[in-house]
Amino acid sequence: MNSSISLQFLRRTATAITIMVAVAPAxxxxxxxxxxxxxxxxxxxxxxxxxxxxxxxxxxxxxxxxxxxxxxxxxxxxxxxxxxxxxxxxxxxxxxxxxxxxxxxxxxxxxxxxxxxxxxxxxxxxxxxxGSEGGDNHHGxxxxxxxxxxxxxxxxxxxxxxxxxxxxxxxxxxxxxxxxxxxxxxxxxxxVTRLQPVRHTPYVVLHDAYQLFENRYGLSAVGAIAVSPQQRAGAKRLNQIRNALQSGTAACVFSEPQIPAKIVATLSADTAVRTGVLDPLGTQVAAGPNAYFALMKNLAGAIVDCLQDN
Ligand SMILES: [Zn+2]
Structure with missing residues (x-):
């Protein structure tokens, strides 16, 4: 008797499972x-x-x-x-x-x-x-x-x-x-409103990540130390930038949170150039629906803080 009940139970369960599986996609x-x-x-x-x-x-x-x-x-x-x-x-x-x-x-x-x-x-x-410029996969x-x-x-x-x-x-x-x-x-x-006052103040960034942002708000970036963070700048290149900074080409040099700030500190030492940090990925903000808005405001804030009063 027990075995017949459990068999019936099994059958019912099997039917229920079949129905659940059939219904699941809906x-x-x-x-x-x-x-x-x-x-x-x-x-x-x-x-x-x-x-x-x-x-x-x-x-x-x-x-x-x-x-x-x-x-x-x-x-x-x-x-x-x-x-x-x-x-x-x-x-x-x-x-x-x-x-x-x-x-x-x-x-x-x-x-x-x-x-x-x-x-x-x-x-x-x-x-x-x-490396090779204009490669097949190049999307800019x-x-x-x-x-x-x-x-x-x-x-x-x-x-x-x-x-x-x-x-x-x-x-x-x-x-x-x-x-x-x-x-x-x-x-x-x-x-637009926040960045308006610093549009014409020149600055240098660590890697050339902000062109779309700069174009949109009419900012005046005059250089990037590297094309991407993993491309280390050579001594010759660092000298070129350091000379430019010493001659007052830029008001500010921006590093990024992922990169040791040492390069930027070395470059700006003994110059009047200020330093700031730009965080294009929002490493400092909590993930979620508001992260994009926070990171864009932080970018604008960091730019304004470093460039104003010039
Ligand atoms: Zn990048």
Whole structure:
């Protein structure tokens, strides 16, 4: 008798499980989304708000230019429904994996149509890119999130893609995207006003990451010590910059949180040049929907603090 009851129980359970499995796709859990860097993760989190949370691959303190994948990253990427990255110019560590990922499971932001782009600068005090110039994979400056129109385009593309994964939540993603875009417009207007007084004050940055930001707000960067953080400047180049700083070419030199401040301290020693820190990845802000807004305001604040009163 016991065995017949338990058999019946097993059958019922099996039926229940079958029904659950058949029903599961309609319950539509939010897509499992992995995002490489904090600024983009923040925009994605804002689009997903109320439906789910994306996973941030790169901890805040590391540079995407020279990151190496950990086994846990690989697991997250393989299990994700969607991987969102900037592209091969920024997350060089993902090049191979991205090439092997089906198109439906990856969103490459740097190839979005209409995105504002720029070429790394070479003239004057800007470091010339090393190695072969104009390679096949060349898409220009990968710091695309530092232009607010680009951020709006990213938000729209993410909402569209998530909506196609998850049609039951498509209207939420669309609504969130509209709200974020409106907030981005206000942020833009705020930054225009804040940066206006320092537009004509020259400065030097550690790596040529801010061109889109500078173009948008009409700032006067006159040089970058390196093209990317992993390209160390040689002695000749450091001398060139040091001479320029001594002759008063720039009011301020900016380092970045990931880089030892020693180079900047050495360069600015015995000069009237001030120093500041720019944090294009928002390493100092908490991840989440507000991180993008905080890091953009911090960038503007650091620039104004270092350049004003000149
Ligand atoms: Zn960079």
């Amino acid at each position: 319950l539509a859990a939010p897509p499992d989304v992995a995002v490489t860097i904090k600024p983009v993760h923040s925009l994605v989190a804002a689009v997903m708000h109320g439906a789910g949370e994306p996973y941030l691959l790169l901890p805040g303190s590391v540079s995407p230019h020279d990151y190496a994948l950990r086994p846990s990253d690989l697991r997250h990427i393989r299990n994700a429904d969607l991987l969102i990255w900037v592209g091969p110019e920024l997350e060089t560590f993902l090049r191979k994996l991205a090439a092997d990922t089906p198109v439906a499971k990856i969103l490459t932001l740097q190839t979005l149509p209409g995105l504002r782009q720029s070429e790394p600068r070479r003239a004057g005090l800007f470091a010339a890119p090393q 400056d990968p710091h695309i999130w530092l232009d607010i129109d680009n951020a709006k385009m990213i938000v729209q593309a993410v909402a569209d893609r998530l909506g196609s994964f998850d049609p039951t939540e498509a209207s939420r993603y669309r609504h969130n995207a509209e709200q974020v875009s409106a907030r981005l417009d206000s942020l833009d207007a705020e930054l």
